Amino acid sequence: MENQKSFQTNKVLVIGGGVGGIRATLDMAESGRDVVLIDKAHSIGGLMTQLDRTFPTNNCDLCTLSPNLSASGREHRIELMTMTSLTKIEGEAGNFEVTLVTKPRYIDTDKCTACGQCHAKFPECVNFTPGLDHRAPTCMRYPQATPNAFSIDPDKCQDMEAVASVCKDGAVLLDDAVREQKIRVGAVIVAAGAEIFDPAHLDNFGQGAYPDVVTSLEYERILSASGPTNGVLVRPSDKKQPKRIAWIQCVGSRGIQKKAVSYCSNVCCMFAMKEAIVTRERFGDDIETIIFYMDIRAFGKDYEGYFQRAKDEYGVRFVRSRPHSVIPDESTGALVIKYCPEDGTANEEENFDMVVLSTGFRIGKDLRSLAEILDIDLNLHGYAATANLDSIATSRPGIFVCGMFESPKDIPETMVQGSAAASCAMQFAGPLSDADSVADTDLEDENGTWEFAVEDEFPPEINVEGKEAKIGVFICDCGFNIGGILDADALADYSKTLDNVAFSEMIGHGCSSESMQKIQSAIKSENLNRIVIGGCSPRTHETKFQDTIRKAGLNKYLVEMANIRDQNTWVHMDQPEKAMEKARELIRMSVSRVKYSHPLVEYTLPMNRDVLVVGGGVAGMTAALTLADQGFRIFVAERSGQLGGLAAGIKKTIEGEDVSTFITGLIDRVKNHSRIQVMAPCIIVDHEGMPGMFTTGVQTGPQMYYRQISHGITILATGALHNRPDEYLLGKHPAVTTQLEIDTKINDDPDSIKKWDTVAMIQCVGSRTADNPNCSRVCCQAAVKNALSLLDINPELRIFVLYRDIRTYGFQEDYYQEARNRGVVFIRYEDSAKPVVEEDGEGVNIKFCDPVLGRDVILSADCLCLSTGFIADDESTEDLAMIFKLPRTDDGYFLEDHIKLRPVDLPVPGFFVAGTAHAPKNIRESIAQAKAAAGRARTLLARDEINLGAAVARVDGKKCASCLICVRACPYNVPFINADGYSEIDPAKCHGCGICAGECPAKAIQLMQYEDDQIIARLDGLFERMN
């Protein structure tokens, strides 16, 4: 098989500890690779750790991210090197030698407990907040920092001994020195991120000059609970709460100001909206929020809805204009913004207390020199150059890029590239004998080691049987998410008063490694034997806390989470006292419940390593090939007769890449791959099982005969549909066509185009509408692409593009500029006043209202090209969602497990999604997601065993009346009456639904984790003080 080549090393180097780097690191580690993760900063986390919340869910990032962070700290295959940079790389893909240089931290991270003594002794010590503070002698970037240790800045520190003296743990290393080391790695992943544009020199905005003009990241820090103001929103100048805040978009991006870059920084629009919404959410009408923008670029999944909510629900004001200056009014101290509204009438002036500059990204000299060291090409904007259809591979084989350094992007896309990069890098590094290929199963140990290794690091379990419950309650304030609504400390105090509660404490961000340690030491010092966490949802964090207490020697099933955030403070913001009351109840319920918790063991089954890929488009084929090349057997189920999917209709990308040749290439490889079996036409008819042992029934072949596929993983790449709404005479008049059709015409029949003199295009046809609310993402660049190709054929052509917002995000902006330079006319229309199209012999007349002239204009065109975008393949996603039990978004795309951090994982374990079945995206993005899906799948495929968890049904033979009711009720026919004459349930087969327990007339069956006394105990807890 392809990867029978034996690897020369199992190591991969990841440069940059931002979310992308962490994702890649975790994926590779879980897939059995050794990873060295270096970051030049004091702790990993990157930019995201400085955000207060993220769009579109307004979750606290730290809460969602930090589990990953400390996970990377824990994973023993990962070597974490902070304050470290790469100085040299030699060799070639599969066998690089890299030289790493680590700066002195002057702190022994193993000894440092982050007690904060030094911090206290030097009141100057403040957390990292760019632009809002001066560096301090010791610095920790954010509360959940990993490693959780301070570091000392020698330049700022006059008296090192003084600092050393206050450290009772003797963690201060006076003679710490630069360390250099060489290591051998098979591949390198560059996740170095990007820098944020510093607008200080822009005198017209006076950032730096006027304290109340801040960058969006600074504003983020001000909002952040872990920020310099501890989340109290006051403006820097006079520490007063501002009444009017303005956001100015595209500062330093889209080529406006001096030193600005030409491209679009991609995330600033959402970023600003989020800040405005969070502000309104917290302060309501006390603070007015206005956003000055050129185009709102809300092109991501469900982002459009976020934009609408910002306007309609949160009353954020949007002004389409570019203010040219911010000038302080000496008398009032207010910041005056002068701007010219869209209709071009007289200049307006408005006063604000604070102005936020939405600054974009760029590549600074650090990154350029890193690129030099790595010897990889950069594109004209200084970002890592990659192939048109492969956003992961750099110009140098074996070196891959992900995240911001490839192009400006938001967190989910960074996550996608992180997983994709991991999946690519693993082709060049692996177990020295190819352990994880399905071919040779005799190497399971090799494969299993890391899992056991993880087990190994756990201490033996403390026996709690028969011991009276000593409960420890830990309350998270989760920054403002909980602490902003209710008094977390008071809640902690209240918890103390509950029966069996031996210890209770407010621990800020419970998921921070600092808090984790607090919990662990409390367990030891107070010898607690049951734990309750008052925080967020067990769905996202239970495993995290189970892990924590397990490390402290408690069985993982002795922890209980009270969801006082997602199901309390987030939904009862408007009535804080009620939220507090409910929080008390939820804590009572959990405390009362946890008394009845007892240690449980988990069950495992062997892993089936075959993969079912549903959908034979670009995404499906890419995912299939990626995994097949790594030695796995793949079944590709394609509903239609042939492979190719949506992209089959496209000729060229905007960058000019020949798509059709690329696709034919893909199809050939897939068809001829020894380990890929293509089933087309093929429909999925039934499905059952669990990750690692799925069985899916399909009908396929000319006779559509029924067969069953056994597989361990499922990847959904079922794509979307080209939208074709019944609008603007589409399909009724020959002159009216779509971007897709024109793309073909440009290739097949240029002559007829030569005859035209006017072409009109209408954007957002059938997108951003009531029945298809989201942005189709690709239409703007498609329009620009086609406009340019049309001009190549017929330079005399007059092209008018009627748009709502032009969303040529990232580097696409260049083509938008080019189009404008070459005379393409872009005219905006309001959703409320759509253009009207009437037929006019050969051509059509388009009537629309020109926003600048402010009156109706009629344009006659030889060709009207509609940007119709995508629509979810509702029919197939509905069926598949039904069969696979997967949730979908309102508009019919598959709903991922976590919109920020798990964009390719579906909520049902063992399921991954790629391509337009997830959301509209272009080919390049689909391919990246497909590789990511493969990478994520890989982490499961690396296992020998499936963990079935402990939630299995147990029968008490003494109580059982062998009535057969469970035997008949079980959806999986697991229970049977055994030789001893009572019902028996094989834990390895039990799916843990508990239906049998719910039906048993003798109450002889209990479902572990959900035993009757535990459920009743919850109710007792809820009601004990109520009556």
Add this chain to the structure above:
Amino acid sequence: MKTESVLEKVLTSGQLAVTSECGPPRGALPDKVREKAAMLKGYVDGINVTDNQTAMVRMSSLAACIIIREMGLDPILQMVTRDRNRLAMQSDIIGAYAFGINTMLCLSGDHPKFGDHPMAANVYDLDSVQLIQTVKQMREEGIFQGGDKILNPPQMFIGAAANPFADPFELRVARLAKKINAGVDFVQTQCIYNLDKFEKWMEGICDRGLDKKVYIMPGITPMKSAGMARYMKNRVPGMDVPDEVVKRMAGVPKEKQAQEGVDIAVESIERLKNVKGVHGFHIMAIEWEQIVPEIVKRSGLYPRPEL
């Protein structure tokens, strides 16, 4: 001749016999019985007296039979096994015979569920077949079920009911055979409207030569209205009323429907006369006894033979 029964005489003489029935009143009204019986005088060879039919309490069949017998007519004692155990039934049979009642019909009876005493216990100590056996044993061997001798054992001409239409159809002939084995002498059938199906049943009987062992008298019930036709078709268990019959009834104006019903009855008799194995007719004019004479006349069964 096994008994003194007039019905037996007519049947053995090879002529077509005619019986009809009268339901006893739901009260101690001997005149009501006399009145009904009087209407039939001279037109029939025996008058069935029903036994709490459709499980509704009525004057006992035995009492009504005695009244009729005292008018010099020939009652046929109907007896269902639903309400009495074998002690009670045997004593009633002796009693009846003591009054010169010499013909009886053995039935299992409708389930109490249908009557006015759904809460009543359901005896069924015997079923109809076993009752036939019992009566036969009393007549031939002169002993009770308990085995003791009977002084002057009752000589009963034993009849039973048959329903050619009940399911399973393939069993209908066999079931009759069973009753024949048990010792039945004559059989009155359920009302016949589906003549074809009846004839099919008769064929089955003749094929097995059963027509030689028992006298079969198809039941004829004139319908008063289309409503009744429909009711019989849909509501009465084991009743087979073909659609064309219902249509035909409904086809004529209300006031003419009764007449139509009579016509159908007469035509049926005319047709069935010629069917092999048919030895007479049992005309059940439920609560419409006065019509019986007309039917008997029009179907040429009048006058009744003097024997």
Add this chain to the structure above:
Amino acid sequence: MITAERKPLEEIIECIRPYDRILLVGCNECVTVCAAGGRKEVGLLASALRMAFMKEGRTLEITELTLERQCDPEYVEELVTMIDAADAVLSMACGCGVQEVARRYKNKPVYPAVNTKFMGASVSQGVWAERCQGCGDCILGLTGGICPVARCSKRLLNGPCGGSTSGKCEISDDVECAWQLIWDRMKELGIQDRYEEVMVAKDWRTSRDGGPRKIVREDLA
């Protein structure tokens, strides 16, 4: 198996209205299997009764206990420790269990919480149907394994009667005609000819007509 059904709550409440402390006793045999009086039903009834009383402003103390088998003295003996703490016993067992408790605890009123229905078999999940009347003289051998005594509404031994329509009994469409079943089975077994043998009047002495019955196994007794 013996089948039973919970009595209407109202009836139960009336029985126990005079009392404050009830001992509610289930049985882990038949009534558990037919979901009428096992631990679960005991729990449900207890809960329902408590609420019904609370509603009237009264507190009803209910002790719940489900015995392995309520028709055996040894098991019923287990109640001895808690019987005094109760004003009355409410039994969810079949009639046998109720009587056993009454026999053992002479001075305690005992009330049945279920109606004992019949000896039946489960047709499907949650459905039970009558199969045997315990006539004491089994004739299943003659009737193709389907009992006319228990399953024919008129318990005809020489059925079917004229009321049999398309396999259903005249009393209701959801009652199968036993004799249709018997006939079908006879055909299956190829013993149709047996059908015409008249089945003579049954001797009901072996049934409860012969008075309360008893089995004595000398070797065990």
Add this chain to the structure above:
Amino acid sequence: MDKFEPVIVAFCCHYCAYTAADMAGSKRIPYPPNVKIVRVPCSGKVDAIHIMKALEKGADGVYVAGCLEGDCHFKKGNLNAAHRVEYVKKLLDETGIGGDRVEMVMMSAGMGEVFAQTATTITEKIRKLGPNPAKFPSNRKAASNE
């Protein structure tokens, strides 16, 4: 006694309703705090006794929230649940507590809005029905003896 605030226990399936509740959270869709969620692996796990106990202990209303029909993560647990809820409704009618205090609802994981809306409708319904008669007015003591 001040304005009556019903206490409602919602048994929520981990795979749908509970997730929907979290989604309502992240979308900040408010609903009455009266609703207290108890997480279960499948609505089919919810025993009739759990529903009765909740009411007995003082809940004014209870509902079981499972996956949409045909969507049950465990094939048909939501149907088992629906049947049990029906059974409990009858029992409660007999008890005089009223079966309308108990409901079965179905939704998918994506339906944050639906969750909030359902919580609101049910809360309002129970508010109209008034306090659980087993709890008020005469005998709050009785109930707390539990």
